[in-house]
Amino acid sequence: MLVLGLLTEALFGASQTVYGVLYLPVCVLTALWVREGDLFIAPVVVPIAFAVGMVPVADEGEGGAVDRLMGMVTGLATQAGWLYVGTLAACVIVLVRRVRRVRAINRRLARNRPRP
16 A cells, blocks of 8 residues: 555556546455465455555645644544445455355365264
8 A cells, every 4th residue: 555655646647536446356366366374464464554545645834843743633624524435335246255154164064074
């Protein structure tokens, strides 16, 4: 997301909307590519990545550290819709993957159970 934030700043003039749109496929891909054992990490990691990627996209004001921080807070507040939708998408995908994994394990255990 930091790379996407830098690209958004360079190509689109730090458009937070473009950054938010790019966040959605990152959430989906993260939820699909995460290992089976780490499924519940994806919904936690993607909002953190969103915040990290906001650093280059945030309005700087006059360029000081406080201005950068205020730009980050404002950017996170105004782009919360993208953050929620992306995180929700990651949660849904992770839950579906988890349910499918548990069902597959239960089927395998039922097949291997000795018959009386």
